Each structure stands twice: as structure tokens, then as C-alpha cells.
Amino acid sequence: MKRFLYVILIIIFLTFFLKACLRRDIADDKSIKNNIAKTEVNYNFPPESKNVVIDNIEYLQSQAPVGKFGGELIESTIGEGPKTFNPFSSKDATSSSLAGLMYDSLFTTSAKDGKIIPKLAKSYETKDGKTYIVHLRKGIQWSDGKPITADDVIFTWNDIILAGLGNTSTRDAVTIDGKLPKVYKIDDFTVKFIIPKPFSPFVRIMASQIAPKHVFEPITKQGAKAFDLFYSTNTNPKDFVVSGPFKLKEYKAAQRVVFEKNPNYYIINTDNKKLPYLDKLVYLIVGDLNNEILKFEGHETDVLSLRGSTVAPYKMKEAESDYKIYNLGADNGTMFIAINLNKQQGSNGEFYVNPEKQMWFGDKNFRTAVDYAIDRKNMVQNIANGLAKPLFTAESLNSIFLNKNIKGHERNLQIAKDYLEKSGFKYEKNKKLYDKNGERVEFDLYTNAGNTEREAIGVMVKQDLEDLGMHVNFKPIEFNTLVNKMTTTFDWDMIIMGLTGSPLEPHDGKNVWHSYGSLHLFNQRTKKPNFDDRLKFEKRLDEIFDLAALQTDFANRKKLYDEYQQIIYEEKPIIYLYSPIRIVALRKKFKNIYPSQLMGITYNIEEIYEDKN
Amino acid sequence: MIKDIFNGILKDKFATVALIVLCFIYFCLLFADFIAPYSMNYTDRELSYVPPSPIFTIDENGKLSKPYTYNYVRTYDADLMQTIFKLDKSKKYYLKFFGRGEEYFYFGFIPMNRHLVTVDKDGRLYLLGGDINGRDVFSRLLFGGRISMTIGFLALFILFPIGLLYGGISGYFGGKVDMLMMRFAEAVMSIPSFYLLIILAAILPSNMTSTQRLILIVVILALIGWAGFARVVRGMVLSIKNQDFVKSAKMAGASDLRIIVKEVLPQTTSYVIVAMTLSVPGYILSESGLSFLGLGIQQPDASWGNMLKEAQEYINILYRPWLLTPGFLIFVAVLSFNLIGDTIRDILDPKSKTR
Numbered sequence: 001m002k003r004f005l006y007v008i009l010i011i012i013f014l015t016f017f018l019k020a021c022l023r024r025d026i027a028d029d030k031s032i033k034n035n036i037a038k039t040e041v042n043y044n045f046p047p048e049s050k051n052v053v054i055d056n057i058e059y060l061q062s063q064a065p066v067g068k069f070g071g072e073l074i075e076s077t078i079g080e081g082p083k084t085f086n087p088f089s090s091k092d093a094t095s096s097s098l099a100g101l102m103y104d105s106l107f108t109t110s111a112k113d114g115k116i117i118p119k120l121a122k123s124y125e126t127k128d129g130k131t132y133i134v135h136l137r138k139g140i141q142w143s144d145g146k147p148i149t150a151d152d153v154i155f156t157w158n159d160i161i162l163a164g165l166g167n168t169s170t171r172d173a174v175t176i177d178g179k180l181p182k183v184y185k186i187d188d189f190t191v192k193f194i195i196p197k198p199f200s201p202f203v204r205i206m207a208s209q210i211a212p213k214h215v216f217e218p219i220t221k222q223g224a225k226a227f228d229l230f231y232s233t234n235t236n237p238k239d240f241v242v243s244g245p246f247k248l249k250e251y252k253a254a255q256r257v258v259f260e261k262n263p264n265y266y267i268i269n270t271d272n273k274k275l276p277y278l279d280k281l282v283y284l285i286v287g288d289l290n291n292e293i294l295k296f297e298g299h300e301t302d303v304l305s306l307r308g309s310t311v312a313p314y315k316m317k318e319a320e321s322d323y324k325i326y327n328l329g330a331d332n333g334t335m336f337i338a339i340n341l342n343k344q345q346g347s348n349g350e351f352y353v354n355p356e357k358q359m360w361f362g363d364k365n366f367r368t369a370v371d372y373a374i375d376r377k378n379m380v381q382n383i384a385n386g387l388a389k390p391l392f393t394a395e396s397l398n399s400i401f402l403n404k405n406i407k408g409h410e411r412n413l414q415i416a417k418d419y420l421e422k423s424g425f426k427y428e429k430n431k432k433l434y435d436k437n438g439e440r441v442e443f444d445l446y447t448n449a450g451n452t453e454r455e456a457i458g459v460m461v462k463q464d465l466e467d468l469g470m471h472v473n474f475k476p477i478e479f480n481t482l483v484n485k486m487t488t489t490f491d492w493d494m495i496i497m498g499l500t501g502s503p504l505e506p507h508d509g510k511n512v513w514h515s516y517g518s519l520h521l522f523n524q525r526t527k528k529p530n531f532d533d534r535l536k537f538e539k540r541l542d543e544i545f546d547l548a549a550l551q552t553d554f555a556n557r558k559k560l561y562d563e564y565q566q567i568i569y570e571e572k573p574i575i576y577l578y579s580p581i582r583i584v585a586l587r588k589k590f591k592n593i594y595p596s597q598l599m600g601i602t603y604n605i606e607e608i609y610e611d612k613n
Numbered sequence: 614m615i616k617d618i619f620n621g622i623l624k625d626k627f628a629t630v631a632l633i634v635l636c637f638i639y640f641c642l643l644f645a646d647f648i649a650p651y652s653m654n655y656t657d658r659e660l661s662y663v664p665p666s667p668i669f670t671i672d673e674n675g676k677l678s679k680p681y682t683y684n685y686v687r688t689y690d691a692d693l694m695q696t697i698f699k700l701d702k703s704k705k706y707y708l709k710f711f712g713r714g715e716e717y718f719y720f721g722f723i724p725m726n727r728h729l730v731t732v733d734k735d736g737r738l739y740l741l742g743g744d745i746n747g748r749d750v751f752s753r754l755l756f757g758g759r760i761s762m763t764i765g766f767l768a769l770f771i772l773f774p775i776g777l778l779y780g781g782i783s784g785y786f787g788g789k790v791d792m793l794m795m796r797f798a799e800a801v802m803s804i805p806s807f808y809l810l811i812i813l814a815a816i817l818p819s820n821m822t823s824t825q826r827l828i829l830i831v832v833i834l835a836l837i838g839w840a841g842f843a844r845v846v847r848g849m850v851l852s853i854k855n856q857d858f859v860k861s862a863k864m865a866g867a868s869d870l871r872i873i874v875k876e877v878l879p880q881t882t883s884y885v886i887v888a889m890t891l892s893v894p895g896y897i898l899s900e901s902g903l904s905f906l907g908l909g910i911q912q913p914d915a916s917w918g919n920m921l922k923e924a925q926e927y928i929n930i931l932y933r934p935w936l937l938t939p940g941f942l943i944f945v946a947v948l949s950f951n952l953i954g955d956t957i958r959d960i961l962d963p964k965s966k967t968r
Contacts, residue, residue, distance in 0.1 A: 022670045022671055023667065023668060023669050023670055023671065024669065024671040024675070025669040025671065025672050025673045290926075290927050293927065309662075309926070309928050309929070309932075310926075310928050311694045311695070312693065312694055312695035312696075312928075312932075313928065313931070313932070315693050315694045315695065316693060316695075325694075327694075375658065378658040378659075378661075381658075381661070381687075381689065381696070382658060382661030382662075382745060382746065382747065383661075383745065385694075385695065385696060386689045386691070386694065386695070386696060387694060449911060452745070452922070452923060452926070455911070455912040456745045456746055456912070458912060458913075459746045459912050459913045460658070460746060462913065463654075463656060473822075474911075474912065474913060475823075475911065476911045476912060478811075478908075583694070
């Protein structure tokens with residue numbers, strides 16, 4: 001009986017197995033679309049905000065449609081949350097952006113075209129690019145009712161920024177030829193800045209946030225240590241005196257940051273009511289990306305940044321959901337391969353890069369061949385799920401200084417091989433590549449382990465270069481080891497990395513492109529040698545960056561920065577791969593949303609309102 | 614004793630199944646070059662994250678046919694922002710058994726080009742779909758398993774001899790020798806292995822291949838791991854050394870080392886065998902953990918651990934379940950080892966014979 005049961009079981013199993021093997025082919029036909037995702041987007045913007053005077057108070061009037069007051073918006077932030085709420089001592093992006101909600105800057109960037117537009121200040125004027133006169137708004141107040149005046153601006157610059165308190169990066173950025181700018185008070189609502197010589201990035205730095213003198217002054221007198229601890233995350237929310245649209249209400253470590261509306265805000269709507277519309281703005285602190293996605297799915301947050309393959313399922317559900325997906329176009333991230341052009345010797349007399357490799361990497365034809373061998377199209381398609389755009393130059397694709405004449409090229413192995421042959425590289429035995437001295441072309445390609453995206457790029461680059469007959473050892477290594485290689489030991493050949501650029505100010509890239517910059521990846525120098533060891537194109541880049549900073553006219557600067565991008569495209573010390581497209585999902589109930597390629601989506605937080613219907 | 618164990622396993626149904634499963638896995642791994650339709654690094658970039666090739670046995674007219682498959686064509690829908698794979702039904706590719714495919718060197722030196730199952734040159738047979746770079750997951754599973762499934766034994770061959778001898782000597786001599794040796798073992802046990810690994814990752818020369826690195830790391834882990842095992846052996850030896858046969862061996866004038874190796878240690882065999890079988894799955898799991906930390910097998914080489922890493926994004930779990938197959942295999946292999954280990958313990962432990 002038992003045996004009988006077994007037989008039956010086996011027969012049933014076999015039937016199922018055979019059934020699974022039989023699979024019917026059904027003819028079907030559906031037309032398919034094949035196109036590429038948009039990388040440049042044009043959304044409509046409302047007219048620019050106007051300065052208006054009501055009862056002798058100079059407000060900024062938002063021209064966006066009038067909305068309803070009340071409601072809350074919940075965002076999320078990945079990581080440990082803010083480390084401080086002091087905008088002048090924050091060193092990480094989360095702290096800076098949260099402090100940015102509480103402290104407005106003098107000027108801001110137009111989401112439409114990147115121009116400088118007024119915010120806390122009314123206007124500025126300059127004649128020679130060295131003297132700037134800034135006019136402040138009369139009658140506007142801090143959240144505690146005290147007026148915002150020229151004294152606050154002078155105090156912020158002289159006693160905080162130029163005194164070197166907190167984060168000194170602003171101070172470093174405005175140090176021109178070793179000299180600091182001078183700040184004078186003309187009257188209660190006018191301030192004059194004087195810099196030693198024209199310096200075009202200065203205006204955006206001058207737009208810095210302003211501290212309330214009556215709150216900060218006692219602290220600055222206690223020295224740097226006290227200043228760093230001031231407005232720390234333990235501060236009682238009642239102690240904050242702010243100028244921005246929101247004021248801290250509650251902070252729970254590793255859980256959430258809650259902001260409430262600042263009743264004394266100086267931006268009004270066309271009905272002359274004080275903004276912001278939202279009562280509350282909440283940031284949930286989430287551990288990682290998956291967690292962030294789950295919170296959004298659970299309706300705990302209202303905004304979600306999406307990338308690559310995570311977009312598709314949200315896009316499919318968009319029609320029957322309560323959110324809308326916005327394509328913000330190519331963002332300011334760049335992915336690239338850096339080639340080590342270093343020809344220096346370490347303290348023990350050994351070369352950082354061995355001389356044979358120096359000969360290959362120093363050869364422009366070799367670098368061009370590498371560039372032509374890379375299959376950017378499939379990188380974009382496979383690794384970024386089509387949500388990226390091939391990149392050929394150093395400026396990010398949304399930059400207002402992007403050189404649009406650089407069109408790039410498709411992968412072409414024949415052209416690559418021609419370049420190699422020009423420099424005497426030869427193919428022998430089984431299509432292996434040898435240089436003119438008969439050395440086998442073999443080198444290492446590094447990236448940081450654990451990053452699926454970069455590892456996948458590495459696998460592709462390895463295969464691409466092996467199609468050229470090179471032997472590439474692809475080695476994903478631990479991140480800190482990689483950084484150590486790049487900044488201290490210099491014993492690498494090629495590295496796959498990513499950096500975030502600034503779409504508004506190419507001068508921020510000076511530390512990468514200037515020969516003695518701190519992040520001059522492809523030819524990092526430890527100290528200035530007593531002779532000029534710069535390569536020809538490095539010299540020109542140095543000149544361009546020095547010259548362009550002196551120009552105040554946009555067209556003149558653009559011309560110089562176009563040249564710098566052209567040089568990098570031609571010389572290829574760094575080979576750019578692609579730039580991802582930023583996609584954001586936001587609940588439909590929020591109105592006055594004007595997505596911008598430059599500024600993101602909730603940059604106009606005071607204008608956004610919640611429409612519950 | 615081996616025969617007893619073997620018979621014992623065959624009596625237990627679960628253990629038998631586990632043994633068959635393990636033998637099957639190791640057989641496949643041994644003949645991976647032949648069974649896999651493609652080599653480990655065979656890439657078709659148009660097939661990134663392609664779903665598994667469907668195999669049809671009844672054609673569109675409803676008639677039985679030789680099994681065949683179609684190629685997938687990739688298209689991109691910008692409105693939906695996603696890649697869509699569609700079968701290209703214009704050409705059928707019939708499955709060829711023992712057909713000619715990519716060339717490979719069997720066991721590293723016998724040139725061959727026959728594969729268990731292939732399709733014509735332009736066809737693609739991705740039985741378990743593709744990964745992000747458009748490589749065949751099924752083939753990579755077979756090649757990757759070679760490392761994942763053998764790394765554990767490598768560790769055992771280092772860990773157990775050291776642990777046995779150390780524990781044997783310490784327990785047999787006792788007294789001050791025992792005290793010193795055990796304190797040393799405790800010191801070794803207190804080395805924080807996780808931080809050691811992080812340091813190792815930084816100082817190991819970067820010109821090693823990832824396989825060499827992993828082997829070195831496992832060897833180092835084994836060099837720390839023997840201490841716990843040595844302590845148990847020492848405890849057992851303490852009781853064994855007072856038994857009559859050890860005393861008589863001493864009387865007969867045998868040397869200490871001979872007594873330890875020939876008389877005392879064989880008495881611990883049952884424990885050793887059980888401990889060995891039960892620690893193999895631990896090493897299989899730690900391989901996946903190490904690869905995850907960037908210390909183990911790295912791209913483009915395959916191992917079950919680093920293949921599973923690719924699946925960790927939740928979107929892949931939902932939409933590309935074939936990427937989870939390495940996890941399934943790890944699960945099956947670990948479970949099988951544990952079942953067999955458990956059964957062997959029951960067999961060798963006289964107290965539970967009546968089970």
C-alpha cells in the first residue's frame with residue numbers, strides 16, 4: 001500500500017514536471033516604442049517676485065498664485081540627521097540645508113535661469129566689480145520682532161565670517177591674493193563691500209546668510225569653541241531667532257526635525273498676506289534608501305527622490321496614485337574615469353607610477369583611444385536604466401556655463417585603434433596590445449567596493465579596454481583605501497569616481513583643475529616644486545581659472561570656461577562618462593510646484609501650499 | 614567508522630536527500646565549464662537584466678516541437694522610464710544538446726567547445742536571466758559556486774589540525790603547560806575579527822586577485838578561529854588521558870607525541886567530524902558577508918555572495934527575482950550541511966542511538 005502511494009506521488013510529480021516542460025508559443029504582436037529619456041526639461045515658472053512697499057515696510061511679493069494657509073509637508077533625509085543648526089558652523093549637507101530654512105541669504109538664485117535675484121536684501125549694485133553696495137529691506141524683522149539692519153550684516157561678516165569662526169570655507173573662498181574683503185556700513189539699510197580686485201564668484205558668496213547680532217554677539221566674544229557649540233542640536237527650540245520661512249519646533253535625534261512657520265517672514269503673496277503657507281515642515285531622519293522608499297510608500301513622507309531602476313514601478317503606478325513624478329533633467333552629478341598622469345617621485349626616489357605606464361598615460365593618443373573605446377550608450381541604458389545622459393565634459397549638464405559645442409562621439413573601436421597605432425602601439429599574438437618598446441599594456445582600474453553602480457561600470461570599462469587589447473585588472477577596493485591612494489600614495493593607474501559639481505559657478509571646480517589644487521586628481525602634487533613641472537594644458541587651465549574669476553561679464557566668463565571644457569575634452573586627463581537624471585515623486589495635493597533643473601523641487605518652500613481636495 | 618556514518622545517513626531520509634543534493638551541487642560545480650552554456654564573463658550588453666529565456670515545446674500552431682527559444686530585444690520606453698524586453702519572434706533558436714559553443718579549457722588544460730545545452734551562434738540562452746552587465750546568471754552561478762562551496766573546506770584544513778594538536782598537547786600535559794597554552798588561546802580568541810578584517814583590507818597589497826585575497830583572509834580567519842575548538846578538544850583530552858589504555862601506552866614507553874596523536878586524539882574523532890560538518894556552512898555564509906564588505910570576491914569574478922549583493926535593492930527583489938537564485942542555493946547548501954551534520958552527531962553520540 002505504501003509503495004503504491006509512492007508510485008502515485010511520483011507519477012503526479014512527473015506529470016507536473018512534464019507539463020512544465022510543455023510550453024505553448026502564442027503569437028502576439030504589440031508595437032513598441034523606442035526612445036530616450038529627456039535630459040533637458042522646461043517647466044513654466046511664475047513671474048519673478050517683486051519688491052513692494054506696504055506701510056513703509058519693504059516686502060518681497062511672491063507672484064505665484066494665491067494658495068491656502070495651513071497644512072504640513074514631510075520630507076526625509078538620509079543619514080544621521082543634522083549635527084548643528086548653526087548655519088555658520090555646519091559642515092555637512094543636511095545641517096546646512098536645515099539651517100538654510102531658518103536663515104535666509106541676502107540673495108538667491110533664480111530657478112528659471114540661474115540669475116542672482118533678491119531675497120533678504122532688496123538689491124545690489126556695482127560699478128567696477130570691486131565695490132558692491134547692498135540695499136537692505138526697511139522694516140523687516142527677525143522672528144523675535146527686532147529689525148534686520150545693516151548692523152546684522154556688518155556683524156555677520158566682520159565678527160563671524162572674516163573672524164574665522166565656525167566653518168571657514170566662506171572665508172577661504174573670499175580670500176583674494178591673501179586679502180580679505182572689507183565691509184562698511186553706509187546707513188542703517190545700506191552696506192558696502194570692497195574687494196581688492198574683481199572676483200566674479202564674489203556676488204554669490206556675498207549673498208551669505210545673516211546672523212541676528214543681538215543673539216550671536218555674546219557668543220562670538222567667547223571664542224571659537226563656544227561658537228561651534230552654539231545652536232547645537234540640544235538647543236531649546238524657543239531660543240532660535242530666525243529670518244527664514246521656518247523656525248525649529250522640535251528635534252528628536254535620529255527620528256525627526258519639525259519646523260514651524262515664522263510669523264514675521266518678509267515674503268508676502270499677492271493678497272499681501274505673510275507667507276509661508278505651510279504651518280509645519282517635517283524632516284524624517286531615515287537610515288537608508290530602502291527605508292526612505294518604505295516611508296514614502298507608507299504615506300509617512302510626501303517627497304521621494306528616485307533614481308535609475310527605482311523609477312519604473314512608481315511611474316507605472318503614477319496614474320492611479322496620489323503623487324506625481326517630475327523629471328528634473330540631468331543633475332550635477334558626474335561619473336568619470338581619472339587617469340594618473342603623475343610623473344613625480346616619492347621621497348624614496350621611486351616613481352608613484354612606473355615609467356612605462358607614465359609613457360602610456362602621458363600620451364594624448366592613448367587617452368583618446370581609451371575614450372573612444374568606452375561604450376557610454378550601454379552604460380546609460382544598463383546601469384542608469386536609461387535615466388542618464390552621456391557626458392563628455394567637466395561641467396555638469398545643467399550648468400549655465402556648459403559648453404554646448406562639445407557634442408561628444410559614439411564608441412568607435414577603429415578610431416581608437418588608429419590613435420594607438422599613431423603612438424606606435426602594436427598588436428601581437430592573439431590581438432594583445434604592446435607599446436613601442438614591446439611592453440604589454442597592462443594596468444589597474446580601481447573603484448570603491450560595495451557600490452553596485454561603479455562596480456558595474458568597472459566591469460564594462462574593463463571589457464571595453466580589453467577589446468582594444470589592453471589588459472585591465474579591475475579592483476574594487478574599500479573606500480578609505482581608495483581615498484588614501486588618491487590623496488597620499490598616488491599609486492593608482494585609473495580610477496572610476498563621481499563628483500558633484502556646481503551648476504552655477506565653475507570656479508568651485510578650481511581645486512580639481514588648478515595644478516596645485518587640493519583635489520587635482522590626475523596629477524596631484526604634494527608641494528610646489530622649485531621648477532615649473534606643469535603640463536602645457538595644465539598651465540592654460542591655471543590661466544583660465546585665474547582670468548575667469550576676474551571677469552564680471554557673463555559672456556566673457558562663458559568664453560573662458562568654454563575653452564576650459566574644450567581643453568579637457570581634447571586632453572582627456574579625466575574621461576567623463578555620464579550624468580544621471582534626477583526624478584522626484586511628490587504628492588499631488590501640494591500646489592505651486594515649479595520644478596527646476598537648477599534648484600530642485602521644494603526650493604520655493606514658502607510658496608508651496610497644501611490643497612486637500 | 615566512515616561506513617557506520619554512511620549507513621547512518623542513508624537510514625535518515627532527510628540526511629539522504631541532503632547528501633544527494635550536495636553531491637549534485639558539487640558535481641555541477643566540477644563540470645561547470647561543460648554544463649554552463651557560457652563562460653563566467655560572457656557579456657551581451659543588450660541583455661542587461663534580461664528575464665530568463667522562455668523555452669517552448671509546443672509551437673504557435675499547437676504542434677509538439679523540439680524545444681526552442683527566442684531572443685529578447687531591448688527597447689526603452691521614455692514615457693514609462695523603463696526598459697522593456699520583448700521576444701523577437703522572427704527567428705526560432707532550437708536547443709542543441711552537446712552542441713558546439715564557446716571554447717574553454719577543461720580542468721585548465723583540455724581544450725573543449727562542447728556544452729550540455731546551447732543554441733545557434735546568434736541566439737542567447739539565459740536560463741536564469743541576465744545581471745546588470747548582461748551576463749548569464751546561470752553560468753555565473755556555476756562558476757561562482759566553485760569558490761563559495763570550497764572556501765569552507767580550506768578553512769577546515771587549517772583550523773582543525775592546529776586546534777586538535779594544540780588542544781591535545783595542552784590537555785595531555787596539564788599543569789603549567791596547560792595554563793600557559795590556554796591563556797594564549799584565550800588571548801587569540803579575544804582578537805576582534807571584524808576590525809582585523811577592516812585593517813587587513815587596508816594593508817593587503819592591492820595587486821592580488823580577489824580570489825587570492827579571499828583565500829588569504831579565510832586563512833587568517835582560520836588562524837584566529839582554532840582557539841575555541843582547541844579549548845573543547847583540551848577538555849576532552851583531560852578526561853581521556855586518565856583512561857587505562859593511555860596509561861598502558863605510557864608504560865610501553867611510547868613517546869608523548871605518539872600517545873597524543875595515536876591514542877588520545879582518535880578518541881575525539883566523533884566530535885571533530887560533527888564540528889567540521891557544522892562549520893562548513895558558517896564559512897559559506899561568511900564568504901557572502903566578506904564579499905559584501907568588499908573583502909571577498911570582487912567583480913568581475915563571481916561568487917554566490919557577490920551575486921546576491923546585486924539583488925539587495927528592493928526593486929530587484931520585486932522585479933528581477935532570478936537575481937535571488939544565489940541566495941536560494943546558499944540556503945539549500947547550508948541547510949544540507951546542517952542536516953548531515955546533525956545526523957552524524959546522532960550517529961556518533963551513543964546516548965541518542967535509541968532515537
